[in-house]
Amino acid sequence: MLQKTRGIVLRTSEYSENSLIAKVYTEKQGLCSFLLNAARGARAKFRPALLQPLSPVEMVIYYKETRGMQRVSEMKACLPLTSIPFDINKISMALFLSEVLYKSVREEEENRTLFNFIYNSICILDSAGERYLNFHLAFLAQLTRYLGFYPADEYSELRTFFNIPEGRFQREQPVHPHFLAPPLSELWSTLMKTSYENSGSLNLQTSERRRLLSALLSYYGFHVSGFGNVRSHEVLEQVMN
16 A cells, blocks of 8 residues: 655665665654665665665655565655755764664654654754754653653752662662762753753763763663664764764
8 A cells, every 4th residue: 555654764774786675763654664676876766865864754655564574666855954964973963863763763653753753853953053962962861751761850969879770860879880970960860851952051071971971872771672782872972072
């Protein structure tokens, strides 16, 4: 059955000499795998720019519920990106965020609230001027709301240790090593209350930004089954230093 849907490209991989498999988070079917024939070479049907990480696309697809890999009839950009493809920092950020989304978003069903959050976030990153260096941190913090493991915000003078596996602040230092202590735990609490639109207002040193990113990836690792290692953050850190 032919269907029209918006999607966000998360990852592509080679399938054959001129074909690709694309993992796309769609507005109507959630996460889907698509076989893109004639996607490579001089006569490629799909332009490479459409298949970059976090590219918002509009597709006409042959959707069949019982089929593991769907097919694409048409694909075009539904949001012309004006800065992400041309800014090395934003390219690195998009690569990193698409990897995290690929590892953490597993739904194969419609979730328009989550789709709209990701789509709107891409719009904000693309239009951001100079103050976007904390965008990826705020995005990952807010994404936990939609994935179901937003931490309890109970930071206070009495509760200063953040227990990563339990997702909460507590009075005593945990007996395991997976926790945040002051002042990083206070920064964590502030980050969790900061929208990605206002992330530029966070005055973070490079070392603080790096430690918060490490803490976020650790938090995702504990709360997303099979999350594994994220490699693209190393490139992101090198580029943005």
